[in-house]
Amino acid sequence: MLCKSLTETKINIIDSIMGSGKTSWAIQYMNEALVYQKFIYITPFKTEVERVLSSVNLNFKQPEANNAGETKLEDIKRLIADGENIVSTHSLFKRVDSEVIDLLEMENYILILDEVMDVIEQVKISKDDLKMLIQNKVIEVDKKGIVSWEQVNYQQGYFEKIRNLANSGNLMMYQDQANEPIAIYWTFPVETFKFFEEVFILTYMFNGQIQRAYFDLFGLNYNYKSVISKNEEFKLSSYIPFREENRSHLKNLINIYYSSPRDKIDINKIGKKHSSLSVSDLMKKTRNTETKKLMRNSAYNFYRHKCNVPTEEVMWTTFQEFKDKVTPSGLKDHFVSVNARATNEYQHKSTCIYLANRYTNPVIKNFFSKHDVEVEVDLFALSELLQWLFRSRIRTDQPINVYIPSIRMRTLLEQYLDNEI
Known part of the structure; x- marks a missing residue:
């Protein structure tokens, strides 16, 4: 670690499974806040910005560029200086500079960070x-x-x-x-976290995230909490480690595709190696016309023949750089980014196609290791997969069909559902 302790700011990791009510708790918390409390709420998507604006009875403002040439970054500085409650996106928050940090030091804001950031x-x-x-x-x-x-x-x-x-x-x-x-x-300038009155990060499996390694690298202290709900009331509780969760209901809802001896073509074989469908593997596979065709056909076969569902119910993904090369027939407009999180936009989707095998960047992993901070590679991959799957209708406790040809990613999901991870 670089230092023992950088800040006395209380950092709370609200670590609960997707759909457990983390955002609902945050909205309730802000609605019940004392008059003098001020918030900065940061979320990945503009749709969630709108949700906060419409659901919180505080007068939240979002930074805007204007015709006079003022940028969103300049506007957020003005809003902080004026003591306004602010809601914005990860992309703007990542651009904070020394002036923003100085302003935060002179104010008493509470930060609510919806999902981890690219730090x-x-x-x-x-x-x-x-x-x-x-x-x-x-x-x-x-x-x-x-x-x-x-x-x-x-x-x-x-x-x-x-x-x-x-x-x-x-x-x-x-x-x-x-x-x-x-x-x-x-x-990301770690001093930013120092000057908030309190910080809440809403996520799941924080231990597998790069932001956890970043906090450890800079010696930031943090504590875990969970969200529990009763009669539409949400409150924080002592942390329930994810390994102690009861996942039996999820196992019943997630229908993972497995090949049958009667199948003429085993559509899972495109991911039979441990490294199959990783970035490096897809670089090789997408150079070849026939392997690209096989991947597209396997995904099409799954949703059209194995599941027999309309395209409107399907969501699929791969790494952005290979999207155009392996888009299954009929699914051009149904791509959901492989790192999607914190959005309800796809909660009507019943059928999920995951053409990816997630690894942390090996150089970044080695960078952290050199500073005696370990990145849990498999936990990172699993958490990213779960975040993606929970964009679908499973977040509303409805069953989903899942095609994960990567044997590594499929095994991680199986182990998770069996409470082995």
Whole structure:
């Protein structure tokens, strides 16, 4: 870890299964808030912004760009300075800068973060360029991996983005055992969490998320809570570890497709290897016309012949870069992003096709490992799969049909339903 403790802000991880009422609790909590309490509510989707605006009796404002040239980032600064209750998206919140942080330090806001964020992202730059910047003492890297910009006379050019990130203190480098540079990363400014009165993060299986590793990396303390409900009233309770959940109802609702000896074609064989349908595997498979056709046909066979459902009831996914190459016939308009979460838009879907095998970026995993922070790769994959599946009608306790040809992802789901994970 980089430090023992950065902040005394109370960070609460509201870790409960999708559909348990986390957002409903948050809306109730804000509606029951004392007059002096102020909130910033951050959610992945604009539809959820609208839900907060229409459901909370506080006068929430969302940052807007205007015709005078003021950006959303500038508007959120004005709203914070005015002490307004604010609702916005992850994409805007990720752009917070030192001025936003300074404003938060002077205010007493409560942050409600609906689902984890992308708090670390690799910056595109070659290893050779990194070596050149280090050798020419343009940048320096301290023992913690934090990158600083040393070339004060550099005004503009190819490395402006690197300079700006380094000057903001949000740039870290991963080096191998020989201190050779491998990659550099933008990290969300961790100080942001320091200046909230209290933080609530609404999620599930936080231990498998990159944001948990990020919190551990920077030494942030956090505690777990669960949500329970009775008669449409929601409250926080002591944490119920997800491994102790009763999942029998889910096992009855999730109908996983398995091949039969009578099948002429085993549509699960496209995912028979442990690494099948991962990004690297799909890079190879999608270069070949026949393998692309086989994947498309397998998915079509599942929803049209095995399930016999209309396309309107189907949701499917793969990694964005392969979407156009493996879109099953009839499903062009029924793609749901592989990292979808925190939306009810697809809760009418009865049939789910998952053409993916999720892994954490190995370089990011090794970056955390170098700082003695472990990323639980299988738990990450499972949590991402569950988030995606729970966009469907299972969130309303209705049965779903699921096609997961990846043997690794299918096995993780089986183990979860059997309470083995």
